[in-house]
Amino acid sequence: xxxxxxxxxxxxxxxxxxxxxxxxxxxxxxxxxxxxxxxxxxxxxxxxxxxxxxxxxxxxxxxxxxxxxxxxxxxxxxxxxxxxxxxxxxxxxxxxxxxxxxxxxxxxxxxxxxxxxxxxxxxxx
Numbered sequence: 469x470x471x472x473x474x475x476x477x478x479x480x481x482x483x484x485x486x487x488x489x490x491x492x493x494x495x496x497x498x499x500x501x502x503x504x505x506x507x508x509x510x511x512x513x514x515x516x517x518x519x520x521x522x523x524x525x526x527x528x529x530x531x532x533x534x535x536x537x538x539x540x541x542x543x544x545x546x547x548x549x550x551x552x553x554x555x556x557x558x559x560x561x562x563x564x565x566x567x568x569x570x571x572x573x574x575x576x577x578x579x580x581x582x583x584x585x586x587x588x589x590x591x592x593x
Contacts, residue, residue, distance in 0.1 A: 469511060481500075481551060500531045504526070506571070524572070525574075
């Protein structure tokens with residue numbers, strides 16, 4: 469049996485505003501990134517059983533600093549790789565690890581559900 473988890477980012481820029489930075493007028497400036505981190509965990513089983521596939525997702529928003537006019541990229545030229553790069557650089561390794569742990573915890577509950585029971589409340593005699 470093998471057990472693998474694949475993570476993927478979905479990043480959507482928000483806001484398309486004009487601003488002046490260091491005396492230069494910029495148009496189509498993103499103000500934040502809405503993001504989702506998705507994980508798909510696949511557990512293979514002995515043949516002929518199909519693999520078990522579980523998924524989870526967390527989401528958030530990352531506010532962008534005003535752009536540097538010298539390296540500003542026009543909205544139409546922004547690639548998915550650029551958006552993910554801006555996001556992961558801004559979040560940092562510790563926050564990314566934290567978000568991966570959150571989505572991993574969702575998947576763990578799907579694999580081994582947690583049972584909750586209500587305590588019996590007894591009225592005083």
